[in-house]
Amino acid sequence: MSCPDLILVVEDEPRLSRLVADYLKAAGYDTRIVDNGLDVMPAVRERAPALVLLDLMLPGQDGLAVCRELRAHGDTPVIMLTARVEEVDRLIGLESGADDYICKPFSPREVVARVRTVLRRWRATPPQAPAAEAGAARLQIDIDSHRARFDGQALDLTPVELRLLAALAAAPGRVFSRDQLLDRLHDDQRALSDRTVDSHVKNLRRKLEQACPGAEPIRSIYGVGYRFEPPPGWLAGG
Numbered sequence: 001m002s003c004p005d006l007i008l009v010v011e012d013e014p015r016l017s018r019l020v021a022d023y024l025k026a027a028g029y030d031t032r033i034v035d036n037g038l039d040v041m042p043a044v045r046e047r048a049p050a051l052v053l054l055d056l057m058l059p060g061q062d063g064l065a066v067c068r069e070l071r072a073h074g075d076t077p078v079i080m081l082t083a084r085v086e087e088v089d090r091l092i093g094l095e096s097g098a099d100d101y102i103c104k105p106f107s108p109r110e111v112v113a114r115v116r117t118v119l120r121r122w123r124a125t126p127p128q129a130p131a132a133e134a135g136a137a138r139l140q141i142d143i144d145s146h147r148a149r150f151d152g153q154a155l156d157l158t159p160v161e162l163r164l165l166a167a168l169a170a171a172p173g174r175v176f177s178r179d180q181l182l183d184r185l186h187d188d189q190r191a192l193s194d195r196t197v198d199s200h201v202k203n204l205r206r207k208l209e210q211a212c213p214g215a216e217p218i219r220s221i222y223g224v225g226y227r228f229e230p231p232p233g234w235l236a237g238g
C-alpha cells in the first residue's frame with residue numbers, strides 16, 4: 001500500500017487548522033499541523049510534504065519568508081492562505097513563488113479541491129518539460145535562486161554542493177584540481193579542506209545518481225582532481 005500524500009498545514013488559528021486537516025484526512029491525505037513559521041522547515045526536513053498550505057500572517061516568521069525558504073529548498077507546491085483579497089495582489093507583486101492563493105474566509109471543501117488541482121497540475125508538469133522543449137538541458141543550475149533541477153525535479157543540494165556542481169558543469173571536460181575547486185567553493189563561514197572537497201563530491205555524486213541512476217558524470221582523475229563528463233543531453237547543446 002502506498003503512503004498517502006502529506007499535506008503540511010501551516011496556520012496559527014487552531015480551530016481553522018484542525019478543520020482543514022479534518023477535511024484533508026477525509027479526502028485521503030496525511031496531514032501535519034504547524035502553527036509557527038519557524039517550525040516549517042524542520043517539519044519539511046523530517047518528512048517532505050507533497051504540498052504546503054501556508055498562512056500569510058504567522059508568529060515566528062511570516063508566510064512570505066517561509067515560502068521563499070521553501071522555494072530555496074525545493075519545488076514543493078505552496079498554496080498561500082490570506083486574510084484579505086487585497087493581499088493577493090501584493091503577494092503576486094512580491095513574487096512569493098506560491099502556486100495558488102486562497103482567501104479567508106474559505107470553505108474547507110474549497111481547500112481540498114484546490115489542493116487536488118495544484119497537486120495534479122504540479123505532477124503533470126515535470127515529465128512534459130524535457131519533451132516539450134527539444135534540446136533543453138536535463139540538468140538546470142540556477143545559482144541566483146540556489147536551485148538545481150534534473151528533468152524538472154529539484155535536486156536537494158546544499159549550497160556548497162550546488163556551487164561545486166556549477167563550477168564543474170561550467171567547464172565540462174576540464175580537469176579541476178582540489179585547490180581550484182576550493183577557490184570556487186569558498187565559504188566565509190567555514191574553512192574547507194581538500195578532504196572536504198572529496199566528501200562534497202561524494203555527496204553530490206550520490207544525489208546525481210539518485211536523480212539519474214547509472215550516470216557517473218563526475219570522474220576522478222587520479223592524483224589531480226575531478227572532471228565533469230556530462231552524458232548526452234545533460235547540458236544545453238550536449
Ligand code: CA
Pocket residue numbers: 011012013055056057058
Ligand atoms: Ca494567521
